[in-house]
Amino acid sequence: MSVTVTAPDGVPEIRAGDDLAAALLTALGPGDLADGDVLVVTSKVVSKAEGRVVDGDREAWIDAETARLVALRGPTRIVRNRLGLTMAAAGVDASNVAQGSVVLLPLDPDASARRLRAAVAERRGVNVGVVVTDTAGRAWREGQTDIAIGAAGLAVLESFAGRVDAHGNELAVTAPAVADEIASAVELAQGKLGARPCAVLRGRADLVLPPGDDGPGAGALIRADGADLFGYGAREAVIQAVAARPAARTPFGSPVDAGDFVAALARAGIAARAAAPADVRTGRERRAAADIVAFAHGWESAETGDADTDLRFRPVTP
The missing domain is CATH 3.30.1330.100 (CofE-like)
Incomplete structure (x- = not known):
């Protein structure tokens, strides 16, 4: 050939x-x-x-073309842009164009x-x-x-x-x-x-x-948002899991099954067991950490109001 x-x-x-x-x-x-x-x-x-080709501040145009921040290191922004592409500066380019202008x-x-x-x-x-x-x-x-x-x-x-x-x-x-x-x-x-x-x-x-x-x-x-294994940078993933904003769930992907969630908790040093396919239980002594791991894996805590001393989790439904 x-x-x-x-x-x-x-x-x-x-x-x-x-x-x-x-x-x-x-x-x-x-x-x-x-x-x-x-x-x-x-x-x-x-x-x-x-x-x-447009006039104006490059950073402002990056904001306008950005759908979601993926990673931030100093002034460098890796974003998912309005086209679904993940790239630096949303693809906004200031080279080979007159000063004061950028190319979208x-x-x-x-x-x-x-x-x-x-x-x-x-x-x-x-x-x-x-x-x-x-x-x-x-x-x-x-x-x-x-x-x-x-x-x-x-x-x-x-x-x-x-x-x-x-x-x-x-x-x-x-x-x-x-x-x-x-x-x-x-x-x-x-x-x-x-x-x-x-x-x-x-x-x-x-x-x-x-x-x-x-x-x-x-x-x-272009992979759908949430289908990529790297929807956030390492630091940004920690921040989003700690903040636990519902709108930030999608890039983490679909909820894992109960066995995978129990394994993830174990890697974080949290003992857990799967009582049912949609019911994972842990002790309450590390609730904050368990909630963070849960958010990143598509689960959430489910208080039942009964006398059970376990902390219970269920997968998030769409």
Whole structure:
């Protein structure tokens, strides 16, 4: 298999209202786009064309684009933004733009990708996949890579579940995020300072969907809030569990079963037993600690008003 990436020079500075498709197609030569190619475009150039360059204080715009704080370290904020993406500063960017202005992410990156795909089909007569990218850090890893935040006409996940490897082992949950892999591969040719906001990846036509099928978009790569094992940073998780605000429950996920809750209490040094699937009991001497563990695991204390000396817990119902 051979995969090639072409990142052309010559894309002019894009401003609000510009015909982005025309600018990109002018930079791409007649042979630079063919059926089965993937056109990859940075979110910044999409945002500029869509009028998402705004004036004002960067911190205020981060506030406006933030749905929930995930982690805070000094001035650095990792947040879940209005698109559901978890990233630094909600994706608000102050680079490659006039001082005093910032660039916000596109309102709907998948819709932006669909429009660009349709324009390429109309003007060049070719069926391509489109990926809109942005830069993001990774937990446990230094540095940043580009990821797909918008996509159209592309299988964004390639599932290998149920297939067998060369040694006869069945693959259970292997699902490469191929849209993210394409975004990262293309960034190697674009370069951060290369002024090349688009590129074409050729060699994975098997991932490009037929005309008229835009696919699920990059939104399909975003885990639902509460389905991620790391909904809060370590310090923020402690604060939220101690504060025990009901609205902060979702990122901790669904309630665990009674056995897992008893095991979690034991790891915290609290003896407990499961009297029933929805009834866990502990002594009262460490109630504050037990309440904190309970909140983080989707349980809550349940006073019965009887003479039972045990502290009783039940899972929280939606």
